Amino acid sequence: MSHSSSKREMSARARWQAWLPKLVLAPSLALVLFFVYGFILWTSYISFSASDMLPNYTWVGTHQWSRLWGSWTWGIALHNIWVFSLLYIVSCTLLGLLLAILLDQRIRAEGLLRTIYLYPMALSFIVTGTAWQWFLNPGLGLEKTMHELGWTSFSFDWLINADMAIYTVVIAAVWQATGFVMAMFLAGLRGIDGEMIKAAQIDGAPVWKIYLRIIIPQLRPVFLSAVVVLAHLAIKSFDLIVAMTGGGPGNATTVPATFMYSYAFSRNEMGIAAASAVFMLAVIAALIVPYLYSELRGPRS
Amino acid sequence: MSTTAPISRASMWPRIVLYAVLIVFAALFLMPLYVMLTTSFKTLAEIQQGNMLALPEQWTLTPWLEAWGSACIGLDCDGISGYFFNSIKIVIPAVVISALFGAFNGYVLTKWRFRGHKIVFGLILFGCFIPFQIILLPMARVLGVLHIANTTTGLVLVHIVYGIGFTTLFFRNYYETFPNELIRAAMLDGAGFFTIFFRILLPASGPIIVVTVIWQFTNVWNDFLFGVSFTSGENAPVTVALNNLVNSSTGVKAYNVNMAAAMFAAVPTLVVYVLAGKYFVRGLMSGSVKG
Amino acid sequence: MAIVELKNVVKNYGGHKGSKDSANAVENFNLLTEDGEFVVLVGPSGCGKSTTMRMIAGLENNTGGEIRISGRDVSAVPPKDRDIAMVFQSYALYPHMSVFENMAFSLRLKKTPNDEVKRRVNEAASILNIEHLLERKPRALSGGQRQRVALGRAIVRQPQVFLMDEPLSNLDAKLRVDMRAEIVKLHRKLGVTTFYVTHDQVEAMTMGQRIVVMLDGKIQQVDTPQNLYERPNNMFVAGFIGTPSMNFLRAKIASDRRALEGESFRFKAEGARGTALDTHTANEVWVGVRPEHLRYVEDSGHGAGLENMMRGTIEVVEPLGAVTMVQVQIDDARVTAQLDSHVQVTLGETITLACAGEKLHLFDADSEQALGLEQPVSEPLSAAV
Numbered sequence: 001m002s003h004s005s006s007k008r009e010m011s012a013r014a015r016w017q018a019w020l021p022k023l024v025l026a027p028s029l030a031l032v033l034f035f036v037y038g039f040i041l042w043t044s045y046i047s048f049s050a051s052d053m054l055p056n057y058t059w060v061g062t063h064q065w066s067r068l069w070g071s072w073t074w075g076i077a078l079h080n081i082w083v084f085s086l087l088y089i090v091s092c093t094l095l096g097l098l099l100a101i102l103l104d105q106r107i108r109a110e111g112l113l114r115t116i117y118l119y120p121m122a123l124s125f126i127v128t129g130t131a132w133q134w135f136l137n138p139g140l141g142l143e144k145t146m147h148e149l150g151w152t153s154f155s156f157d158w159l160i161n162a163d164m165a166i167y168t169v170v171i172a173a174v175w176q177a178t179g180f181v182m183a184m185f186l187a188g189l190r191g192i193d194g195e196m197i198k199a200a201q202i203d204g205a206p207v208w209k210i211y212l213r214i215i216i217p218q219l220r221p222v223f224l225s226a227v228v229v230l231a232h233l234a235i236k237s238f239d240l241i242v243a244m245t246g247g248g249p250g251n252a253t254t255v256p257a258t259f260m261y262s263y264a265f266s267r268n269e270m271g272i273a274a275a276s277a278v279f280m281l282a283v284i285a286a287l288i289v290p291y292l293y294s295e296l297r298g299p300r301s
Numbered sequence: 302m303s304t305t306a307p308i309s310r311a312s313m314w315p316r317i318v319l320y321a322v323l324i325v326f327a328a329l330f331l332m333p334l335y336v337m338l339t340t341s342f343k344t345l346a347e348i349q350q351g352n353m354l355a356l357p358e359q360w361t362l363t364p365w366l367e368a369w370g371s372a373c374i375g376l377d378c379d380g381i382s383g384y385f386f387n388s389i390k391i392v393i394p395a396v397v398i399s400a401l402f403g404a405f406n407g408y409v410l411t412k413w414r415f416r417g418h419k420i421v422f423g424l425i426l427f428g429c430f431i432p433f434q435i436i437l438l439p440m441a442r443v444l445g446v447l448h449i450a451n452t453t454t455g456l457v458l459v460h461i462v463y464g465i466g467f468t469t470l471f472f473r474n475y476y477e478t479f480p481n482e483l484i485r486a487a488m489l490d491g492a493g494f495f496t497i498f499f500r501i502l503l504p505a506s507g508p509i510i511v512v513t514v515i516w517q518f519t520n521v522w523n524d525f526l527f528g529v530s531f532t533s534g535e536n537a538p539v540t541v542a543l544n545n546l547v548n549s550s551t552g553v554k555a556y557n558v559n560m561a562a563a564m565f566a567a568v569p570t571l572v573v574y575v576l577a578g579k580y581f582v583r584g585l586m587s588g589s590v591k592g
Numbered sequence: 593m594a595i596v597e598l599k600n601v602v603k604n605y606g607g608h609k610g611s612k613d614s615a616n617a618v619e620n621f622n623l624l625t626e627d628g629e630f631v632v633l634v635g636p637s638g639c640g641k642s643t644t645m646r647m648i649a650g651l652e653n654n655t656g657g658e659i660r661i662s663g664r665d666v667s668a669v670p671p672k673d674r675d676i677a678m679v680f681q682s683y684a685l686y687p688h689m690s691v692f693e694n695m696a697f698s699l700r701l702k703k704t705p706n707d708e709v710k711r712r713v714n715e716a717a718s719i720l721n722i723e724h725l726l727e728r729k730p731r732a733l734s735g736g737q738r739q740r741v742a743l744g745r746a747i748v749r750q751p752q753v754f755l756m757d758e759p760l761s762n763l764d765a766k767l768r769v770d771m772r773a774e775i776v777k778l779h780r781k782l783g784v785t786t787f788y789v790t791h792d793q794v795e796a797m798t799m800g801q802r803i804v805v806m807l808d809g810k811i812q813q814v815d816t817p818q819n820l821y822e823r824p825n826n827m828f829v830a831g832f833i834g835t836p837s838m839n840f841l842r843a844k845i846a847s848d849r850r851a852l853e854g855e856s857f858r859f860k861a862e863g864a865r866g867t868a869l870d871t872h873t874a875n876e877v878w879v880g881v882r883p884e885h886l887r888y889v890e891d892s893g894h895g896a897g898l899e900n901m902m903r904g905t906i907e908v909v910e911p912l913g914a915v916t917m918v919q920v921q922i923d924d925a926r927v928t929a930q931l932d933s934h935v936q937v938t939l940g941e942t943i944t945l946a947c948a949g950e951k952l953h954l955f956d957a958d959s960e961q962a963l964g965l966e967q968p969v970s971e972p973l974s975a976a977v
Contacts, residue, residue, distance in 0.1 A: 025421065036463075115575070144353065183586065187586060296419060296423060485680065
C-alpha cells in the first residue's frame with residue numbers, strides 16, 4: 001500500500017490475501033471490459049467501415065453515417081421514438097404520481113391495489129404485446145365488443161392505421177410501466193416528514209395546496225429517477241413494437257431499435273446498423289452518465 | 302405520512318369518489334389479463350362471434366393443450382413446451398452465476414476497497430444501461446467464434462455478462478450498509494477473505510439474494526432481444542417462440558391458442574411476482590435509485 | 593501479557609498535497625507500556641486515537657515507525673496473527689450466530705478441539721456472568737449483555753493485548769458507570785495489557801493507569817490521571833481534563849515578575865512558577881484556575897487589591913444541590929466557579945473569588961505550554977490506580 005510498508009517483509013500468505021480481492025473482481029472486470037467496452041469500440045469502428053453482410057474493415061469515413069441520416073426509414077424511426085418517449089414518459093409519470101397520491105390516503109386494501117397496478121411489470125413485453133394486439137384487434141377485439149354491447153358506431157382501428165399505430169404501442173407501454181412509477185412515487189411519499197404536513201394543515205392549507213406546494217416539490221429526486229429510467233426503457237424499446245405491430249403497418253412504427261435490428265440481421269447493412277446503434281448509445285450515455293455520476297458521487301468513505 | 306383529517310359525514314363523498322377511481326384503475330389494469338385468460342378458455346367459434354369481455358360459454362382446455370404440445374411454430378408443430386424448457390435451461394445457470402459474480406463484486410467493492418474502486422464500479426454499472434443494440438453485431442460474431450452460436454449456452458453467457466452490472470449494484474448497495482466493524486472483528490478472529498464472505502456476510506445476505514434472483518430471473522425469462530438475435534428454430538427461448546407463434550402469417554389465427562401460449566410465457570414471472578412481490582419491487586427500486 | 597511499544601508511528605492517508613488528507617492522521621507516536629498496563633487513549637473526535645488503535649490491531653497499516661508487541665515488530669503482520677483481541681463500539685457481534693458461537697468463532701477458525709472450545713467459552717462466560725445467555729442470538733440481548741458478550745469474545749482468545757474502541761459509548765449513563773468498574777475489575781483479574789480508546793475524559797481518568805491525551809494526531813501528554821490533573825503540559829490538556837473545564841485568564845506580568853494582573857484580578861506566581869517568569873521574556877501569560885479551586889470571599893469592599901483574588905459580576909447561577917456553579921464575568925472572560933451550596937449568591941451580584949497560589953497554572957501566551965512545571969514526582973504505577 002504505502003512505500004514504507006511495501007519495503008517490509010510481507011509473508012507470501014499476507015501478499016496473497018492482499019491480492020485476493022482484486023483477483024476475485026478481475027474476471028467480472030475483464031468480461032465487462034471486453035463485452036461492453038470492447039464491443040462498443042468494435043461497433044463504433046464498424047460504423048465507419050464498409051461492412052455490409054460481413055465485417056469489412058475498410059475505412060470509409062462517415063459514409064455509413066450519411067447513408068443513415070439520408071434514410072427515410074431512419075427519419076420515421078427518430079420521429080417515432082421522440083413521440084413515443086415523450087408520451088410514454090409524461091403519461092407514466094403523471095398517472096403514476098396520481099395513483100401514488102390516491103393510494104397514500106390510508107386506503108383499505110392498499111396492498112392488493114398496489115399488487116394489481118404493478119403486476120404488468122413482471123410480464124414480458126412480448127406477452128404484453130400479444131395481449132394488447134388481441135385486445136385492440138379491430139375485427140374481433142374492443143371494437144367488436146363495443147358493437148356487441150350496442151355501441152355500433154364505435155370505431156377503433158389504430159392498430160392498423162399507419163398514423164395512429166404508434167399510439168397503441170404507447171398505451172400498452174404505459175399500461176406496463178405505470179405501476180412501477182407509482183411504486184417509486186409511493187416510496188417517495190412515505191419518506192416525507194409527516195410533521196411538516198401536519199404543520200401546513202394547522203396553518204390551514206387545503207389538501208390540494210399541500211400536495212402542490214409542499215409534497216410534490218419534495219419528490220424531485222423521484223421525478224428525476226423516474227424520467228431517467230423511463231427514458232432508458234423507451235429508447236431500448238424493441239420487444240413491444242415487434243410483438244404488437246412488427247414495426248408496421250408498413251414501417252409506421254419503426255423505432256431506432258427495430259431499425260437497427262432489421263438492418264443488422266435482415267437487410268445485411270451492418271455499417272448502417274452499427275451507426276444507428278452508436279447513435280442510440282450516445283443518446284443514452286448523455287442521459288445516464290450524468291445520472292450515474294451524481295448517484296455515485298457523495299462523500300468518500 | 303397521512304394527509305386525511307378525521308372523516309366526518311360531510312367528507313364521505315370524496316372518499317367514495319377516491320375508492321371509485323382506484324377501482325376503475327384496477328379494472329383497467331386487470332382487463333388485458335382477464336381478456337387473455339377468458340380468450341384462452343374459449344373455442345375459436347365463440348371468439349369469432351362473441352364478446353371479448355364475456356366469460357366463456359363453454360370452457361375448453363384445448364387451446365392450452367394445443368399451445369403446450371401441438372401448435373405450429375415455424376415448421377415444427379410441437380407447441381411451446383420445448384421453448385419453455387429452453388428458457389428454463391437458460392435462466393437457471395444465468396441467474397446463479399451472475400448472482401454469484403455480483404455477490405463477490407459487491408463484497409470486494411465495499412469491504413476490500415482499493416484505489417479506484419469507484420471507477421471500477423462505474424464501469425461495471427454502465428454496462429447494464431447501454432442499449433444492447435450496440436453489442437448485437439460483435440456478440441453474434443464472438444458466439445460464432447466460440448462455437449456457441451444458436452445455443453442456449455450462448456444465451457447463458459450473454460445473460461451473465463450483461464447481468465453482472467445489476468447484480469453487482471444490488472449486492473454493493475446491500476453490503477455498503479453492512480457494518481464494517483463486523484468485518485474487522487472477523488479479521489481479528491482470524492477469518493480470511495473467503496471465510497468472512499461465507500461465514501459472516503453470506504448468512505446475512507438472504508434478502509438481497511432473493512431480490513437479485515427475482516430480478517435476474519424476470520429479466521432473463523422475459524428477454525426477447527438476445528433470444529431473437531442469437532438463436533433461431535428449436536433453440537429459441539419461450540418469448541421468441543411466442544412471438545413466432547402469434548405473428549406468423551400462415552393459416553387461421555387461433556387467438557385462443559395464442560393467449561394460452563402467452564399465459565405459459567407469463568406464468569413463471571407472475572408466480573414469482575405474486576409470491577415475492579415485496580422483493581420484486583425492491584429490486585425494481587434499487588435498479589433505479591441509489592440503495 | 594505483553595509490553596507494547598510504538599516507535600515514531602505515523603499514519604498518513606496519502607491524500608494529495610495541500611488537501612485535507614495530506615496531513616498525518618497520527619504523527620510520531622511514541623509509547624512504551626508496562627506489562628499488564630491499562631492505557632487509555634483520549635482526545636476529541638478526529639484526534640487519531642482510534643486510528644492509533646487500529647494500527648496496533650493491524651486493521652490499518654502504519655505508514656511509518658514500528659509497532660512491537662512483546663518485542664516483535666508486527667507492522668507487517670496481519671491482524672489475526674498479532675495475538676490481540678478487540679472490543680468494538682458497536683460490539684460487532686455476528687448476528688446469525690448464538691452467543692456461544694460468537695465467542696467460539698476465533699477458536700473454531702484455529703481448529704481448536706471441541707472440548708477446549710467449550711471449556712474456554714464457559715470459563716469466559718462465567719467470568720462475565722453470561723452463562724445463561726449462551727444459546728441466545730445477539731438481537732435477543734440488551735445493550736449491557738451484548739457488551740459482555742463482546743468482552744467475552746475477546747477474553748476467550750486469551751490474547752497478549754486487549755484493544756477496546758469506545759466500548760461503552762453505546763450504553764446508557766448508569767450502565768456505563770457500572771461497566772466501567774467491571775472492566776477495571778476484569779483487567780485486574782486477567783492482568784492483560786489493555787489499550788482503551790474513549791473521548792470521555794471522566795472514563796479516561798477513572799479507568800486508566802496511564803492516559804495518552806491526543807489532539808490532531810499528536811500526543812499532548814502521557815501521564816497518570818493525577819499528574820494530568822495537577823501538572824498539565826499545556827492549555828489543551830489543562831482544559832480537556834477535569835469538569836467543569838479549567839478557567840483561563842490573560843494576565844500582564846508586572847515589573848516584579850511575580851504579580852500577574854488584569855483589570856479585575858491579581859495573582860502572584862510562587863515557587864517554580866515564579867522562577868520560570870524570571871527567564872520568561874513575554875509580558876503576558878495565561879493563568880489557569882480550576883473551578884473547584886475558587887473560593888467565595890466575603891466582600892470587604894476593598895478585596896480587589898489583595899493577592900490571588902478576582903472580582904466580577906455573576907452572570908449565571910446553577911444550583912446543583914451539593915455545590916453551586918456560578919459564572920462570573922472577569923475582564924473579557926467568563927470564569928466558572930464551584931462554590932459550596934451554603935454560599936448565598938444572586939444573579940447580577942458582584943463577588944470576590946480567591947484561589948490558593950499553589951493551585952495556579954501558568955501557560956506561555958503564544959505556545960500555550962505550561963510554565964514552571966514542577967518535576968512530577970515519579971510514582972510507582974500501582975499507586976496511581
